[in-house]
Amino acid sequence: MLQNLETLAREAKSWPFEQSRALLDHVLKKRLSDSERDAAKLLIDAGKADEAVATFEALKRPVVLETGYGPSGLPHMGTFGEVARTTMVRNAFRALTGDHWKTRLIAFSDDMDGLRKVPEGVPNPEMLREDLHLSLTRVRDPFGTHDSFGAHNNARLRAFLDGFGFDYEFMSSTETYRSGRFDEVLLRLLERFDAVQAIMLPTLGEERRATYSPFLPVSPITGQVLQVPTLERNVEKGTIVFDDPAGGRTELPVTGGHVKLQWKPDWAMRWTALDVDYEMSGKDLIESVRESGKICRALGGVAPEGFNFELFLDIEGKKISKSKGNGLTMDEWLRYGTPESLSWYMFQSPKSAKSLHFNVIPRAIDDYLGAIDAYRSQEPAKQIDNAVWSIHAGSPPEVASPVSFALLLNLVGVANASSKAQLWAYFAKYLPDATPANEPVLDGLMDRALNYYEDFVKPTKSYRLPDDKEKAALLDLAGRLKALPADTTDGELIQGEVYAVGKEHAFEPLRGWFGALYEVLLGASQGPRFGSFAAIYGLAQTIQLIEAGANGELAG
Secondary structure (H helix, E strand, C coil), X not given: CCCCCHHHHHHCCCHHHHHHHHHHHHHHHHHCCHHHHHHHHHHHHCCCHHHHHHHCHHHCCCEEEEEEECCCCCCCHHHHHHHXXXXXHHHHHHHHCCXXXXXXXXXXXXXXXXXXXXXXXXXXXXXXXXXXXXXXXXXXXXXXXXXXXXXXXXXXXXXXXXXXXXXXXXEEHHHHHHHCCCHHHHHHHHHCHHHHHHHHHHHCCHHHHHHCXXXXXXXXCCCEECCCCCCEEECCCCEEEEEECCCEEEEEECCCCCEEECHHHHHHXXXXXXXXXXXXXXXXXXXXXXXXXXXXXXXXXXXXXXXXXXCEECCCCCECCCCCCCCCCHHHHHHHCCHHHHHHHHHCCCXXXXXXXXXXXXXXXXXXXXXXXXXXXXXXXXXXCCHHHHHCCCCCCCCCCCCCHHXXXXXXXXXXXXXXXXXXXXXXXXXXXXXXXXXXXXXXXXXXXHHHHHHHHHXXXXXXXXXXXXXXXXXXXXXXXXXXXXXXXXXXXHHHHHHHHHHHCCCCCCHHHHXXXXXXXXXXXXXXXXXHHHHXXXXXXXXXXXXXXXXXXXXX
């Protein structure tokens, strides 16, 4: 599936392939000497990545990509975007190397972090308030379904990622700290404590600098994750001494899950301990990436390759905030749009700020459907840069939907439909062989069109009266359609009549005629290809609609 694409991948211009080439250069530089790197690159460029991996021992280790999740809340748009985009880079890298080099995608949950505040919208907030500052995997589950709040949210994350079909390895901070996986690097950080402090302290305010320590000890008495100064360090014993508010002066090992790191040192420690090669993050974390990279180098590691994506904006151009609720949730998008349309939206210009609001969904759906249609006729060099290649890991579906989402929205409105059964009835003549079973995409779009129309289109419908010129043209169009066979379902034939009327009545530019059709007949400023709409809605019904609009009956 992703093999024999090396030449195309080297020339591809879309951002996942740009990132995959940067990742390849990064890994070769990180793992090989100059002479080895040149030799390996020659092999890989010649389509012999398998020989390169077999020749150089350091290349036999998988390439590791990581995404992070803070389980104090449920998975959200940012979670999806990070995993989806990282997966796109991973698949591009696989194509670039002929799929001969193993890759891993780690979805890391920072579930050992302390609960700092009670999140909004969860049950039993008083119980959570009692558990503040405990590790998320010690906080009781307010939903009553899991051993802890962290476990509950981790399960939601995994179900969320599995539902989208992502290939990943889940990793829990709590389990990884406790297992000893991080011990070696934690001891190294203890040894290089002063170097880490020299990186972090200049970034902090005066008050925080006075008490800051990269180590957050877990109180053996209360289980709380403490933000307290480190009073003493014993490198030989591998311990720190701190003042526990519940028990006074206390000594703990930095290994085995007895302490957690502050998040920037923690990020750097993970990069080092897990040998992470790639991780992307939001534009708001540029400084954090820089500081964590410095700490990573201080620990003897190499900061991963990656890039900073832009954040989403609301309809007013303001930064989306979970606390303000001014953005879209995953459930909201999926009520109105398909998962593929969301992946399409995430693919587009990740370094440009984009509105994440309900009004972007119809366009995203139809752009995705259009890209599927275009893919079939494109040459391979164009196909690999088509977003649907990245969305579907090189194997997009042969066909999508026979009609656009915009057309469905207008059909729902004009037909006053409230169920899929009503919509399918209109397709009986236009697509006589179509059923929900053999047109599942169309069937799913119907559900979403019904939802979107009811919630967003219906309240904004605004019909207007035609002027004299438009009325004459509408009645002319109705007359021409009456002259066609009554069972006509040829959308192109009907569209030809629409064009002919527009030219006959001297609409200049012609789009003014189509605008009149939409505004007078559909109560909207734009709409679908009118011929296709009429073919599905039915010729007789379309004629009635046109005559009603021409006579001012719809605007009343």
